[in-house]
Amino acid sequence: MRHHLLFIGKNLIRMILLLFGVSVAAFILVSVSPIDPLQANVGQAALGSMSVEQIEKLQDYWGVGQPPLQRFLAWASDFFRGDMGISLLYRQPVLEVIKVKLANSLWLMCIAWVISGVVGFVLGIISGLKKDTWIDKLIKGYSLLIASTPAFWLALVLLMVFAVWLKVLPIGLSVPIGMEASGVTIGDKIQHAILPALTLSITGISNITLHTREKMIDIMESDYVLFARARGESTWSIVKNHGLRNVILPALTLQFGSISEIFGGSVLVEQIFSYPGLGQAAVTAGTGSDVPLLLGITVISAAIVFGGNLIANVLYGIVDPRIRRGGKRS
Amino acid sequence: MEERKVILDIHNFSIAFEQYENGFKKTSLPTIRELDVTIHEGEMVAVVGSSGSGKSLLAHGILGIQPYNATLGGEIIYDGEILTEERKAALRGNEIVLVPQSVAFLDPLMKIGPQIRKGKKDKASKEKLDGIFKGFHLKEEVQDLYPFEMSGGMNRRVLVSTAMMGNPRLVIADEPTPGLHMDMVRRVMAHFREMADNGAGVLLITHDLEQALEVADRVVVFYAGTTVEDADVKDFEKEENLRHPYSKALWRALPQNGFQFIDGTQPYVKDLPEGCPFGPRCKECTAECKKRIAYREVRGGRVRCIHAV
Numbered sequence: 001m002r003h004h005l006l007f008i009g010k011n012l013i014r015m016i017l018l019l020f021g022v023s024v025a026a027f028i029l030v031s032v033s034p035i036d037p038l039q040a041n042v043g044q045a046a047l048g049s050m051s052v053e054q055i056e057k058l059q060d061y062w063g064v065g066q067p068p069l070q071r072f073l074a075w076a077s078d079f080f081r082g083d084m085g086i087s088l089l090y091r092q093p094v095l096e097v098i099k100v101k102l103a104n105s106l107w108l109m110c111i112a113w114v115i116s117g118v119v120g121f122v123l124g125i126i127s128g129l130k131k132d133t134w135i136d137k138l139i140k141g142y143s144l145l146i147a148s149t150p151a152f153w154l155a156l157v158l159l160m161v162f163a164v165w166l167k168v169l170p171i172g173l174s175v176p177i178g179m180e181a182s183g184v185t186i187g188d189k190i191q192h193a194i195l196p197a198l199t200l201s202i203t204g205i206s207n208i209t210l211h212t213r214e215k216m217i218d219i220m221e222s223d224y225v226l227f228a229r230a231r232g233e234s235t236w237s238i239v240k241n242h243g244l245r246n247v248i249l250p251a252l253t254l255q256f257g258s259i260s261e262i263f264g265g266s267v268l269v270e271q272i273f274s275y276p277g278l279g280q281a282a283v284t285a286g287t288g289s290d291v292p293l294l295l296g297i298t299v300i301s302a303a304i305v306f307g308g309n310l311i312a313n314v315l316y317g318i319v320d321p322r323i324r325r326g327g328k329r330s
Numbered sequence: 331m332e333e334r335k336v337i338l339d340i341h342n343f344s345i346a347f348e349q350y351e352n353g354f355k356k357t358s359l360p361t362i363r364e365l366d367v368t369i370h371e372g373e374m375v376a377v378v379g380s381s382g383s384g385k386s387l388l389a390h391g392i393l394g395i396q397p398y399n400a401t402l403g404g405e406i407i408y409d410g411e412i413l414t415e416e417r418k419a420a421l422r423g424n425e426i427v428l429v430p431q432s433v434a435f436l437d438p439l440m441k442i443g444p445q446i447r448k449g450k451k452d453k454a455s456k457e458k459l460d461g462i463f464k465g466f467h468l469k470e471e472v473q474d475l476y477p478f479e480m481s482g483g484m485n486r487r488v489l490v491s492t493a494m495m496g497n498p499r500l501v502i503a504d505e506p507t508p509g510l511h512m513d514m515v516r517r518v519m520a521h522f523r524e525m526a527d528n529g530a531g532v533l534l535i536t537h538d539l540e541q542a543l544e545v546a547d548r549v550v551v552f553y554a555g556t557t558v559e560d561a562d563v564k565d566f567e568k569e570e571n572l573r574h575p576y577s578k579a580l581w582r583a584l585p586q587n588g589f590q591f592i593d594g595t596q597p598y599v600k601d602l603p604e605g606c607p608f609g610p611r612c613k614e615c616t617a618e619c620k621k622r623i624a625y626r627e628v629r630g631g632r633v634r635c636i637h638a639v
C-alpha cells in the first residue's frame with residue numbers, strides 16, 4: 001500500500017511540475033512572438049481609422065504593453081482558482097471553447113487511436129511471426145514508407161483521392177457547410193471525421209506495427225520459445241501461450257504512450273481538413289496571440305498526454321506479474 | 331553388462347552454418363564436424379566439451395530446433411529408424427525431451443502449472459502434473475507461481491518435471507546444473523539417474539568432467555567439433571586406460587590429479603587444422619595426423635587417434 005501512495009504522490013508532483021513547465025514555455029513563446037496582436041486581429045486598415053482611445057482600449061484588451069511576468073502571474077493565480085480566463089478571440093470562457101473543440105478532436109483521436117492500435121498490433125504480430133517472408137516485407141515496407149511520409153502530404157493525397165476525384169467524402173469541416181447544429185446527424189459527423197481519422201490512423205499504425213514486430217521477433221527468438229518448441233508446442237500454441245502474453249505488455253505501454261503522437265498529429269491534420277478541433281484552435285490561438293486560450297489548450301493537452309503515459313505505467317504494474325507480485329513480496 | 335537396446339545412435343553427425351562473408355561470399359562454418367554418440371536404454375551418457383564448442387547445438391539438432399541457417403549432416407537413428415525432421419517434430423516433448431539449463435527457458439509471464447501443461451486444462455494433464463509434483467515433493471501452490479517467484483531448489487525440480495509430462499524414452503539434459511553446489515548437483519543428477527534406471531536413455535551435456543564422472547555410465551569427449559573418445563566412466567580411474575591425448579589432458583586437469591592444464595585453447599571453427607583438431611597441442615602429433623582420422627574401436631571404447639592402442 002505504501003509504495004502505491006508513493007507512486008501516486010510522485011506522479012502528481014511530476015505532473016504539476018510538467019504543467020507548470022509547459023505553460024511557462026508556451027507563455028514565453030507567445031511573449032517573444034513577433035506578431036502584433038492588434039495588427040493580426042484587427043487589421044492594419046481598421047487600426048488606421050481608429051482614434052487613439054480606441055486603440056488604447058484594444059491594446060488593453062490584447063494585453064499589449066503589460067509586463068509579461070505580471071501577465072503570467074495573473075493568469076496562473078486565476079488558473080489555480082479554477083478560472084482559465086476568457087478567450088480573447090472567441091470572447092467566451094476558455095473552458096467552454098476547449099470543451100467544444102476537445103469534443104470534436106477527441107472523437108477523431110479516439111477513432112485513430114483504436115484503429116492504429118488494433119491494426120498496428122495485428123500487423124506487427126503477423127510481420128514478426130513471418131519474419132523475412134513476402135508478407136513481412138510487405139508490411140514492413142508499408143510501415144517504413146508511411147513512417148517517412150509527412151502526415152500533411154498523406155492528408156492531401158487522401159483528400160485528393162476521396163474528396164476531389166471520387167467525391168465520396170467531404171473536403172473538410174466537422175459538419176456539412178451551412179447546416180444548423182440541430183440538423184446535423186451522427187452520420188454527418190462520421191462522414192466528416194473519416195478522412196482526418198484515416199490520416200491519423202495510417203500514420204499511427206506504422207509506429208505500432210514496427211515496434212510490435214520487433215518485440216515479436218525478440219520473443220520468437222527467446223529461450224523460452226525455443227524450449228516451448230523443444231517441448232513439441234506448435235507455432236500456434238506458442239503464439240497463443242507465449243507470444244501474445246509477452247507482446248501485449250510492451251504494446252500496452254506503446255499504445256498509451258502513442259496518445260502524444262496522435263495528439264501532435266491531430267494539430268496538423270485538423271489544420272489541413274479545416275476540422276474545428278483542439279489542434280486547430282491551438283494554431284488559431286497561437287497565431288492570434290490569444291494567450292489565455294493557448295495556455296489553456298497547452299495545459300489540457302499536456303495533462304492528457306501525461307495521463308496517457310501514467311495509465312501506461314499503472315497498467316504495466318497491474319498486468320506484469322513481476323511488478324505486481326514482486327512488489328508485494330518485497 | 332547385458333545387451334540393451336540402442337535408443338539413439340548418432341553417426342558422423344555435423345552441423346554447419348551458412349554465412350555471408352562481406353555480404354556476398356557464402357561460406358559454411360562447420361561448428362560440429364564429426365560427432366558420434368550411442369546411447370542404450372537405461373544408460374546415461376555424458377558428452378563433455380568446453381563452452382561454446384556446440385553442445386547445445388547438438389541437443390537442438392537432435393530435437394530439430396536448430397537455427398534456420400544451420401545445415402545438418404550425418405545420420406541419427408532413434409529407436410531403430412532414421413530420425414527425420416518430421417519424426418523429430420512428432421517425438422519432441424513426448425518421447426524425446428529436453429531439460430534446459432535454467433528457468434530462463436521458462437516463459438516469465440506464464441504460471442508454472444499451466445506452463446508445464448502447455449496450456450492444457452484437461453483433467454488427465456492436471457492429474458499427471460499433480461502426480462509428478464507429489465513425486466518431487468513440490469507443493470501444489472508452486473503451480474500458481476511465476477518462474478521468478480520460485481526458489482533455487484524448486485527451479486531444478488520444476489525443470490525436470492517438464493520432461494516428465496511426456497513419456498520420455500530419451501532425455502537430453504543440457505548443462506542442467508550450472509553453478510550449483512556438488513550437493514545440489516548430486517540431487518539433480520539423481521533425478522536423471524532415476525529416469526535412466528526406469529529405462530530411458532539419458533544424454534547429459536556438460537562442460538564439467540567431474541560431474542559427468544559422478545553420475546554417467548559413459549563419457550564422450552568432444553573437442554573442436556569432433557568426438558575424440560568414447561570411454562566407460564571406469565576408464566577415467568587411471569590415465570593409462572584412456573585412449574585419446576585430449577582425454578588424458580582432461581584427466582590430468584581434474585582436481586584429484588593435480589590440476590595440470592595443457593597450453594593453448596581449442597581452435598575456432600575457421601582456424602581448424604588439417605586432420606586431427608588436437609594436433610597442434612599434442613605431443614604425439616605426427617605427419618600422419620594431418621589426414622582424416624577414423625573413429626575406431628580400441629579396448630571396448632572408441633577413439634579418433636591413430637596412435638591409440
Ligand SMILES: Nc1ncnc2c1ncn2[C@@H]1O[C@H](COP(=O)(O)OP(=O)(O)O)[C@@H](O)[C@H]1O
Binds near residue numbers: 385
Ligand atoms: N545461428 C547461428 N549462426 C552461426 N553460428 C552459430 C549460430 N548459433 C550458434 N552458433 C555457433 O555455435 C557455437 C556453439 O554454441 P553452443 O552450442 O551454444 O555451445 P555450448 O553449448 O557448447 O556452449 C557457438 O560458438 C556459435 O558461434
Ligand SMILES: [Mg+2]
Binds near residue numbers: 386387504
Ligand atoms: Mg550450451
